[in-house]
Amino acid sequence: MGLGALTQFQLLDAIPVLDRTAQNFVIEAMDDGVVVVDADDRIVNLNPQAERLLGNEGFDVGDTLPETYTDRGTTADGEGEDRNAVTPFAVDGAERYFEVDVSDLRDYHDRVTGRVVVFHDVTERLTREQRLSVLSRVLRHNLRNEMNVVYGYADGLSVESPADEAAVDLIKRKALTLVEQGSKAREIQEFLENGNPGGDPVDIGAAVRSVVARTRDAYPDVAFELDLPDEETACPAVVESVVENLVTNAAKHNTDPDPVVSVTARRDGADVVVAVVDNGPGIPREERAVLESGRETSLEHGSGLGLWFVTWAVDHADGSVSFEEADPGSAVTVRLPRRPTG
Template sequence: MEDPDPELYREAFRSADIPMLIADTNFAFRDINDAGLEFLGYDYDDIVGESVGLIAADEEIYYEIVEQMIAGETWSGEFMARRKDQQVVYGQGFASPMVVDGDVEGFLAFFVDTTKQRRYENASEVLNRLLRHDLRNELNVVYGYTQQVASRIDDEQALEELDLVQEKVLEIVHKSERARDLREHLERSHDVSNHPVRLDVVLNNKIVDAMIEFPDAEFQFGSFPEVEVIGDDLLGEAIECLLENAVMHNDKETPRVEVSADRDGGFVIVRVADNGPGVPEEHRDLIFGREEYDQLHHGTGISLFFADNVVSSYNGTIWVEDREDGDGAVFCVRLQEQSTVDD
C-alpha cells in the first residue's frame, strides 16, 4: 500500500477546526492552521518564524512544555496563551515531538479553547461567594435593627427603623433571586458557542422588559442598527443588568435612562446613560468585580460583575464614562459585528 500523499496531511492540518501549530527545534513557529490564527488573533506572516514563547501567558507552563519536548516526551494539560491583542485565553492542549528517521525534526501541538468555560466557571464560583457574603452582612444589619425596635417599641422612631428593616429584607430577597437567576443562566450557557445575535432585537426586548419592571423610570431610545454581533443567549441578560443598574443605583426622584447603539469600524458600541450619581474613576474597576474579592462589597456587586464576564466571553469590552451633558454615568459595551468575523 502506498503512503498517502503528503499534501493530504498538510490539507488535514490546515483545515482542522481545532487550533494546531508546528514548531521547529528552536521552538519557533514553523506552521499554524487557520483555527490557530483565529484563536491567537495573528496573521500567518506575523507569527511564523517567531518564538512560541511569544504567546506564552504563563512562563512556568511554557518551560514545562519545552523541557518535556527536549526530553522527547509528550505533554498534555491546561495552558494560558496571550493573543496579539494581549488578551489572555485558556485551553486544554497536547504537544509531542515529531520524530523522522529517529531524529526530532520539530514539535506538534494542538489545543481546545476553554476560555469561555473557564470564565463562566469563575463567574459562577464568585457569584456563590458573593451571595453568601452579602447575605451574611445584610442579615446582621436586619438583626441589629430588630433589636433596636424591640428595645423601644413605643418610640416613634421605631416605625422608621422598621421601614429600614423592610428595605433590607427586600434587598436580601432581590440579591438572592438575582444571583440565583444569573447562575442558572451561566450553567445553561456553559456549553453554548458564540454565534450571531441580532443586537437590535435584544435591545428592544430588554428595554420593554425594563419599562415594565421599573414603571417610575424614564427610558429614552431611538432605532438601533439592524446588525448581528458575536454573542450568545446571555447577551440579553448582560444588557438587562446594565439597565437595572442604571435605575436601581440612581439617586434621582425620576431615574432617566438613555440607550443608543452605533456602528464603529466593524464593531458596535452600545451606550446606557443614566442621570444618577456617576462613578468615580478610581471605582470603575471595582464595580465590575475586577479587584480582589474582599473589596467587592464596596461596589454594586452581582449584576455588573456578571455583565463584565459575559461581554468578555465574546472578546468584547465594557467600561464606564462620565456623561458630558450633566450628572450620571455612561456604561459602554463594545461588540464585534458578525460580518467582520466572516470577512
C-alpha cells in the same frame, strides 16, 4: 513560555545552538507530561512525566496514542489549533485529572508531520473549584432562606410610630437586597461555568427593546429613551443580559426627580457599540476604578455584583466596556463583535 508556543513558532528549530540534547532537556525539565507523536499518532518521544502517566495505561515509544488524546478537533478553516479536554489518570493509586493540550507540528511546507500532546495536572484547580461551588451554593441557599425569614418577621411587626415604620421598611429593603444579591451571584456563577459567548446571535434592537419593556414594568416612574439601528444587527447573545444589568442598575439607583435612562446602539465597523446613560447619582469613582482594574483590594471594592457581571461577560465575549461620568449621572459603553446575520 508554554510548549504550544514553542511548537507553533518552531522556536526550538529556529535557534541553531539549541541542539537535540538541549531540546530534550527543555522537554524533560517541564512539570507537564509531554508526548510527541508522528503523523500516524505513533509515540516517538515522551518525557519522564508522561512515562509515569502513560506507563500505567500500557503505552510506550512505538505504540499508537489513542484518538482520545490526539483528536481534539480543528478550526473551521481546517487549521490545527490547541485543543483542551480534561482526562482522569490513576497516579500512585489515586485518581488525578489532567488537561490535555494538542498542538500540531508542521514542516516548512506547512504540512502536519506530527503532534505534541501535553498533559497538565489540574486536579488541585478542579478540587478548589468544586469546593468553592459547593460553598457558594450553600451560602446562597442559606442566605435566601434566612433573609426570607427576616423579611417575614419584619412584615408582621406592629408599627406604632413613624420611626418604627421607617425601621421596618429599612429591614425589609436590606433583606430583599441580600436575596437579590444571592440570585445575582447564582446567575454569574452559572454564566461563568456554562456561558457561551458565541451562542446563537441576537439582534441588538430586539434584545434592547425586550430588556427595556421588562425594566419599564419594574420601574414605571423612569423614562426610557431608545436610539437603535433600523437594520438587523447581530451580536453575541450575552448582550441581552449585559444590557439588562446596566439598565436595571441605572433605573434602580436613579434618585433624580425625573429619572431618565437612555440606551443607544450603533454599528461601528466590525463591532456593535451599546451605551447606557442615566441622570442619576452616577457610579462612584472608586467603584469605577475597581471595575476597570478588574480586581478588588481590602480598601477598594465594588458594592454590587451586577456591574461585575457586565465586566466579566463582556470580556468573555471578546468585547470591552468603559465606565464614565455623565453630567449628571453615568455612561457605560459596551463594545462587542458583530455576528453574521441570516
